[in-house]
Amino acid sequence: MTESFTERFAARLAGYGDRPCIEFEGRWFSGxxxxxxxxxxxxxLERAGLxxxxxxxxxxxxRYAHAAATIGLLAADRPVVMIYSFQxxxxxxxxxxxxxxxAxxxxxxxxxxxxxxxxxxxxxxxxxxxARAPTLAGVGVPRPRRPIGGALAILTSGTTGAPKRFVVRSAVLEHTVFSVTGGQAAPDEPPELAYWPLGGIGGVCQLVTAIYVGKRMALLERFSVPAWVQVVKTHRLRRVGVQPAVVRMLLEADLPAADLSSLDFVMCGSGPLDVATRDAFEQRYGVPVLTAYxxxxxxxxxCAWTPDLYREFGARKRESSGRVLPGVRVRILDADTGAEVPTGQSGILTAQVxxxxxxxxRTTDIAxxxxxxxxxxxxxxxxxxxxGGFKxxxxTVRAVLISHPQVRDAGVVGVPDGRLGEVPFAAVETVAGARVTEDDLLAVIREALPAHHVPVAVAFVDELPRTPSLKVSVPGVAALYRRAS
Known part of the structure; x- marks a missing residue:
């Protein structure tokens, strides 16, 4: 009989024995x-009659206890539904x-x-x-519950609205592991650096992959530049996953290049990274940024970049998020007709995994x-x-805004307009000491784009509203407009 993913996962966990597995707040916990x-x-849970x-x-x-609980539930094949604590x-x-x-x-x-x-x-x-052991505070009333149909119900990032749950079957986690490692991870590598929210796909990818390939993991409760750099330097990490916002924060921190000298590359996902920021990071630290989607x-x-692809195509395909992964099929469809469009033309991305x-x-991404x-x-x-009929x-507007040297990041959303239906509104974070004005930014957009792209207003904020996965929150930016109007 073929061994299931859950059985292999449980065996890999057992294989750690007394070896260190997760570091949290300066302490290593063994497998x-x-x-x-x-x-x-x-x-x-058995005692409670579940x-x-x-x-x-x-x-x-x-936190360590939550990571250990997730790992334990997966190894025991008990379905778990994630609930964000950021509420x-x-x-x-x-x-x-x-x-x-x-429960x-x-x-x-x-x-x-x-x-x-x-x-x-x-x-x-x-x-x-x-922190050291779970305790049962209430037994509850055992009764039939509707199954979720998989191993995990994880949360989406909530970029455009309230986070939704997506059920992942245990067998599908094979793809999760491959998409992180490309099949090339080894137990003796430096630890995985995990700081993405454990309730979403990014955190789950890091957690499951580390255990499945027998690696150690350094877990951060939240991201900060000093904490992130400390882990990279202490463990001489060779690769680490980051979000676009983190690439910008690291670039703005103007760290000594020696702080990141152990890195062969960083893998950037969870959203688009503009070419200018990618180029600036690589020039500043000498570390390639391999994007993925x-x-x-x-x-x-x-899809993703690999080091080999980067060496061959990196200079020529700077805007790309990488090549389609082996075994995955992708089609680009016309949004109106559903017909597949010719190579090189934009449409709605659909994929078969x-x-x-x-x-x-079918996604909602244009590619x-x-x-x-x-x-x-x-x-x-x-x-x-x-x-008013113009899409x-x-x-497109955000790309122009963040091309301005005094803009750190920006969010652009549609807001209601009685005459035109919707109009664009922008919120921006500026770099320290910036003197840029709303008129300056609107002039830059007018010069680069047709007139209907020009926002009705630009709000300046110390920090853009973000989701737990550090993406700019569309509802949060829209709320800034409502407060300003």
């Missing part, structure tokens, strides 16, 4: 400790009530009165994820694919602004 945390947790396939809800934080207690409680999970797992600080009442209201068992519904990447099944998955199989992203179709892609 045996993590396996013990997981078995203790599953034992509590069916083995009943989903449990995890109010997730980037008010009332919002967490509403999620619990809506999900109707059999709720949360850090002691998240067991607020509203969360406790919500768990008790649906008859869910209550588990406190202590994926989405939650693909449980990993669809074998481990996900035979269906073609093109060239004759060499490289994909270039051009924005999101669902974010297009219809200004505007926010990324």
């Amino acid at each position: 045996a400790e993590i396996a013990g945390y997981g078995s203790g947790l599953t034992g509590l 069916d083995a396939r009943a989903p449990v809800g995890l109010v997730v934080r980037n 008010s207690p009332e919002a967490i409680a509403a999620d619990i009530e809506r999900l109707d999970v059999a 709720v797992l949360a850090d002691p600080q998240d067991w607020t009165d509203p969360v406790t009442a919500a768990a008790e209201g649906i008859g869910a068992a209550r588990v406190e994820l202590g 994926g989405a939650t519904e693909f449980a990993g990447s669809v 074998p481990l996900l099944g035979p269906d073609w998955i 093109s694919i060239d004759a060499d199989g490289f994909i270039t992203l051009h924005g999101r179709a669902d974010g297009a602004i219809n200004r 505007i892609l926010p990324e």
Whole structure:
């Protein structure tokens, strides 16, 4: 009988033994400790009378206990539904009530009165994820729960609206691992640096991949430049995954190049990275930036750059997000007719990932694919602004804004207009000491783009509103316009 992904994952976890597995807040936890945390947790769930396939809800934080709980649940083949902790207690409680999970797992600080009442209201068992061991705070009322149909229900980034959950089957996690490693990771490599939110696909990719290939992992509760650099320097990391916002932060920090000298490359995903920032980072630190494109519904990447591809094509295809991964098929379709467009033309990206099944998955991303199989992203179709019949892609306006030397980052959204339906509005973060004005930026846009692309207003903010995965939040930028009007 063929061994399942879950069985292989559990075996890899057991294979650590007393070797270090996860570093958190300066302490290494062994594989045996993590396996013990997981078995203790599953034992509590059994004591509470939960069916083995009943989903449990995890109010997730980037802490050792939450990572160990996720690993333990996956190894035990217990379905887990992620709940973001980056919400008010009332919002967490509403999620619990809506999900109707059999148990709720949360850090002691998240067991607020509203969360406790919500768990008790649906008859869910209550588990406190202590720093060293989980404890059962309430048994709940065992009853049949609707299965989720997979191993994990992870959260989308929430860039354009409230985060949604996407169910990932355990077999699909094979693709997750391959999209991170390209099949070339080894246990004796330096640790994986994990700081992406564990409730989303980025954090899950890092967590699952590290255990599956037997690597160590350095876990950060949240990103900061000093903490990130400290891990890179201490462990002499050779590669690390980053978001576009992090590339900009590292560039702006103007670090000594020696701080990043161990890196062979950084892999950048979770959103578009403009060519100017990519070029500036590479010139400043001498570290190649290999971009990738994926989405939650693909449980990993669809295309990516590799070091070999970078050496051959990097200078000629700077705007591309990389070549389609082996085994993945991509089509670019006309948004109106659904017909496949010729090579090089833009349309809606659809992809077929074998481990996900035979269906073609249609995204809302506008892309093109060239004759060499490289994909270039051009924005999101669902974010297009219809200004009196003229279509505007926010990324087109944003690209002009961030080309200004005094603009660190920007967000562009459509806002209601009584006459034209929608008009573009922009919010920008500027670099320290910037003296740029709204008129300056509008003039730059007028010079670069047709008149209908010019925003009705530009707001200057100290920090753009962001999702937990550090993407600019569209609802958050729209709220800035409402507050200003």
